[in-house]
């Protein structure tokens with residue numbers, strides 16, 4: 001069994017990492033030029049040829065790819081291998097437009113699973129662990145990615161998929177799951193159910209690997225306390241294979257990007273200019289080892305900061321912050337940029353559970369922001385005066401954080417529908 005903590009790679013010197021990236025980038029640009037006519041045309045339009053790319057310092061010369069390109073090239077216009085050499089597809093849910101479809105050769109699947117295996121090992125996983133995979137299986141990448149990674153580490157893998165909470169809890173107790181993998185909102189729901197059913201003493205969880213959606217530090221602490229575990233963040237997107245592009249280590253101060261497979265850049269989302277290290281901007285990835293879906297300079301829309309500060313875990317690969325929102329789902333309300341994560345932070349700081357919905361509308365040409373917030377059972381009161389006071393306090397705290405007034409509606413415990421996958425937290429009626 002291979003050891004998926006790979007110090008020769010994960011703690012390699014900066015010079016070594018750059019050397020790998022230079023070599024792999026050149027090869028990848030040639031592969032794309034020869035095999036992906038859609039991107040070759042984009043390069044030609046920009047007057048760039050493979051000869052112009054001699055090292056990662058030339059990366060900025062390459063054109064960006066966006067979700068719009070993926071939609072235009074749907075379903076297989078960006079695939080770099082004959083379909084007869086591909087063994088798998090995954091796809092986004094398509095809730096915000098046409099689906100994005102990603103293709104994999106067996107080599108791609110292997111490398112992706114290696115990345116997920118690294119994430120499991122960084123969360124303390126060994127072959128003695130029982131990995132409970134409650135991300136959705138199927139087209140979504142979460143289930144398949146962590147499942148493959150868990151196999152590679154040699155863990156006993158429970159392919160639970162999401163949903164059927166009673167069954168999740170039963171397996172967790174009967175099989176002694178030690179590492180839980182699911183969205184943070186589902187982890188919070190499972191934690192709530194475990195508490196309610198008095199099962200805490202029967203569960204053996206020690207760690208969780210949660211990602212696929214934004215979650216705050218407060219939510220992390222809440223889940224950690226309720227489940228008695230350490231909760232690790234994991235990041236990825238369908239376009240880059242899925243989870244495992246970046247993962248947290250024991251320091252829990254950002255996620256190490258697997259730089260032997262991906263080159264990360266931060267750009268100004270308005271101008272496209274590359275920003276210096278430490279700047280906040282849009283994360284762009286170039287996949288340098290993928291065969292079937294070799295995206296170059298793919299704009300993720302996720303707003304992040306990169307850091308090369310020395311990490312106590314010993315890993316040298318650059319760290320990305322938690323995404324602070326997306327440049328496209330960032331809400332602009334009455335001219336003010338509002339990130340849903342800011343709202344969540346306020347709610348958690350005020351002791352509310354992370355069950356809420358943000359409803360944006362436009363009335364008489366003016367934007368309205370309403371936040372439906374579920375009360376914790378101990379906060380619930382029959383007294384209207386009590387509720388009104390709590391709502392007023394929350395309005396004030398939100399105003400201090402966001403700079404704009406929001407209407408707050410407190411609702412009874414358990415009245416907002418729970419999510420088994422990514423939570424639907426924003427309802428923007430202005431777009432309809």
Ligand code: DLL
Nearest residue numbers: 092142211212213214234235236237238242243323
């Ligand atoms: O969510 C892949 C994934 C599965 C990641 C399981 C982690 C765990 P998509 O459905 O294509 O892929 O969504 C990708 O989700 O651009 C981010 O906006 C968001 N996202 C993913 N991970 C995180 C995270 C999967 N840890 C989009 N924190 C990305 C915040 C995240 N947002």
